Amino acid sequence: MFISLIGTDNRIQPNAIIFISNGKAAKRGVPVMVHAHGDEGARAAVRAGAKSIEHGTFLTEETLKLMKAKGTYLVPTFITLEDLTQPGGDYFGPVLELRGKFMMPQAEKVFRKAEELGVKIVTGADNGYSALTTSRISLECQHYVRMGMTPFEAIQAATVVAAELLGIEKTTGRIQPGYEADLILIPGNPLEEIRYLQDVLMVISNGTVALKRIPFGLPEK
Numbered sequence: 397m398f399i400s401l402i403g404t405d406n407r408i409q410p411n412a413i414i415f416i417s418n419g420k421a422a423k424r425g426v427p428v429m430v431h432a433h434g435d436e437g438a439r440a441a442v443r444a445g446a447k448s449i450e451h452g453t454f455l456t457e458e459t460l461k462l463m464k465a466k467g468t469y470l471v472p473t474f475i476t477l478e479d480l481t482q483p484g485g486d487y488f489g490p491v492l493e494l495r496g497k498f499m500m501p502q503a504e505k506v507f508r509k510a511e512e513l514g515v516k517i518v519t520g521a522d523n524g525y526s527a528l529t530t531s532r533i534s535l536e537c538q539h540y541v542r543m544g545m546t547p548f549e550a551i552q553a554a555t556v557v558a559a560e561l562l563g564i565e566k567t568t569g570r571i572q573p574g575y576e577a578d579l580i581l582i583p584g585n586p587l588e589e590i591r592y593l594q595d596v597l598m599v600i601s602n603g604t605v606a607l608k609r610i611p612f613g614l615p616e617k
């Protein structure tokens with residue numbers, strides 16, 4: 397179980413911080429993730445022991461250093477900011493478009509600094525991930541590679557590091573005997589071309605085939 401809080405708004409921030417550090421969440425050992433674009437709310441959440449900061453669009457170097465020191469994860473949700481700027485998807489409107497265009501370069505700066513400082517980064521989409529959603533984890537990985545990660549690191553951000561953040565690293569997130577077989581089949585080597593992640597031919601969830609489109613996806617021999 398995870399508790400998700402919104403920490404950007406400083407009107408709700410004090411209650412949120414008490415909730416994380418002294419309240420039920422801390423007593424029961426329930427991890428708390430905090431959605432915060434602003435630096436002040438995010439820093440307070442990091443200090444209070446939040447396990448991750450979602451968005452972190454305006455994080456300062458000081459807060460990122462604190463995150464590195466405390467082991468707080470950053471979930472940049474770059475695709476969601478991009479979704480704000482484009483028609484359709486989960487979010488769209490003239491004001492959101494303006495906001496998204498302003499936020500994307502900020503978020504990129506934060507990402508690059510977080511990478512440089514060694515803050516742990518995990519992919520996330522910040523939406524319902526429905527059929528109409530355009531914010532795909534595969535696209536988030538593409539952004540990470542564009543912004544300086546190796547394809548291998550981007551895939552780790554979506555798998556092994558993500559499992560670690562969610563506390564399920566002993567059962568999934570890597571391919572290893574005894575682990576749940578959570579696998580996807582794609583048509584090429586994503587270490588050579590990260591875009592292959594977008595073309596999922598088969599999904600195996602805990603050993604069960606959940607999606608199979610191989611007859612259409614691969615050329616016949």
Ligand SMILES: [Zn+2]
Nearest residue numbers: 431450451522
């Ligand atoms: Zn959010």
